[in-house]
Amino acid sequence: MRQRVVRVALTAVLVALVLLAIPLALAIRSTLYADQRDTLERAALAAAVRVNPDYATGDPVELPSPGPGERLGLYDPKLILRAGTGPRSGDAAVSEALGAVIARDQTAGELVVAVPVSHNEQVIGVVRASSAVSVVRDRVLLGWAALLGAAVLALTVAVLVARRQARALAAPLEALSRHSRAVTDGDLTARAEPSAIAEIDQVARTHNDMLHSLSELLRHERDFTANASHQLRTPLTGLHLTLETGLAQDDARLRPVLEEALAATRRLHHTVEEVLRLAGSPGLPHRVAPDRLVAQLLDETDERWHGLFAQDGRRLDCGSQDAPADVRVPGGPVAEILGVLLDNARTHGHGGVRVTVRDLDDALAFDVTDEGGLRTEPGRLFARGHTGGGAGGTGIGLALARDLAVSLGGRLFLASGDPTTFTLLVPVRQDAGAVSGEAAR
Known part of the structure; x- marks a missing residue:
């Protein structure tokens, strides 16, 4: 029973972990990628604000320092890199941003966010911010590792709790089983002990009540057998002696009748002995039939x-x-x-x-x-x-x-x-x- 309780508890915990861990792992991945894109977008917006509209005439552009693992670059409408770092020619995200929209893309192992730079309601350039996908992927793997560690910890705690509960549930049932075996072996004085589980205690009380009733019934039967032995043997012995005394009389007419009655008495005595032997009363001596x-x-x-x-x-x-x-x-x-x-x-x-x-x-x-x-x-x-x-x-x-x-x-x-x-x-x-x-x- 203990193994069955542990298996049931572990199955329930595993099902719960699977139902919770898979959506949570997907949420971690989605959140980390979304956070990285937001970080790149903020960096690109901060750089776009600092771009001077006269950069096309040779005015130097001072872009803010990118974050760790990030690159910032300024592209003109002809998709040429004018400042910062990045590919020499603008990619699809830069081309899309020239349409006065913020573009997000993932290409060549990078996360890319492109922000348009506007002046007099015209797009005069694009700030491109990017970072390696591997950086986000490492963070995702760390999050998944933490999630796996939490799942293993939860599973370990579940095993310990399940084993403890299995012992608590199985111990009184095992004790009840030992008690039942003792009763089967003939110990009618054994009684089941109470436990901390109300349902099992109810079974134990019912079992004890049944055993008490059975013991009383067996006691009455033993008493009846002993009483029957005494009450039947005594008159049969007296009748046997009376018939033998009658046979001692010299009366030829009564002798056949008395002999037949004496034989019937002996048979009746043997019948009573066999019935009492079969009853197995402990108060009667055990006799082996000749x-x-x-x-x-x-x-x-x-x-x-x-x-x-x-x-x-x-x-x-x-x-x-x-x-x-x-x-x-x-x-x-x-x-x-x-x-x-x-x-x-x-x-x-x-x-x-x-x-x-x-x-x-x-x-x-x-x-x-x-x-x-x-x-x-x-x-x-x-x-x-x-x-x-x-x-x-x-x-x-x-x-x-x-x-x-x-x-x-x-x-x-x-x-x-x-x-x-x-x-x-x-x-x-x-x-x-x-x-x-x-x-x-």
Whole structure:
């Protein structure tokens, strides 16, 4: 920004200097030439007054002494030099002055002024005053040099003033930029300092107010996450203990129901953990999701969802095309994403549903496909709060699944609209034992 301010100031000064200096230089030249002609005219008039009308009969003529670099000469009507200095024969200016007019001319490198000498209303001679053009030209060049010096001085002052103003303007903006970078790096306590420029101070105050509001919003969200963690974990833990106590009772009729309820409680507990982990609350310990084999994950998914689809008269197939058995993925998050996709297929899809795993070397692709067609705009599928219109839809599931995929370093996207196919890409690593075995071979 500093260079931009200096360039703008210098451009304005240069334009002003050009617009002023060129006319001023021409005015200096015109004025100096006009002054020299006036000087010659005054000298010629002073000499003409002193010319005796009887000079033609031999009376000596006493012309005044010319100025430095000037020549004075008296010519008779026959254009012959009778006194003073000048060309032996009168030139065009002398001929013109014989017509009883003051003649001005520039010839042969000289400025010439010719003044007629009259007696009894007749022109009896001409006084010719001249000076070298080079004398005036030197004065013009000196004037132009002075003008150039003044322009350079003005340009130098403009550069100094522009640099100072650039520093004054850029310093608070650079400070605001550093403050914004600090906020980007996570320091929400940073605040922009006031400066001497009212407009920038207004921006800084607005920025500080926005940052204060954002900090308060984030604080409320962190508090909500911590409160939700406490309020959800406590009853879930109590329910888990109650179900385990019920399983300790020797009641064959209630055991299957209690086991299913206990499994659902564990899944709910894992779901809460993943949502809180994704929220990233600083008050919660960071947990790395344990890895699970793909085959185990598919079996658990089929066991959980097969009965639900069967109740609706629909088929669920879970299988692996070419994924090796020793490949592991983060079990909890992937299971949650597959659960969201299967619930979405059950609510908004039709026909059978197929979960397929494909090997992509450094990643696995989980494809969830149903026989229904897409009934909403693809660009709005993952928008939080948007729902396809199915019963009970909240518009949160797909957005949550996408965020979970990003937190794993993967990606969730719509691969096809007819039939509807969602693809989850998950980075993987092989089992340590299998890898060491491969190395040994």
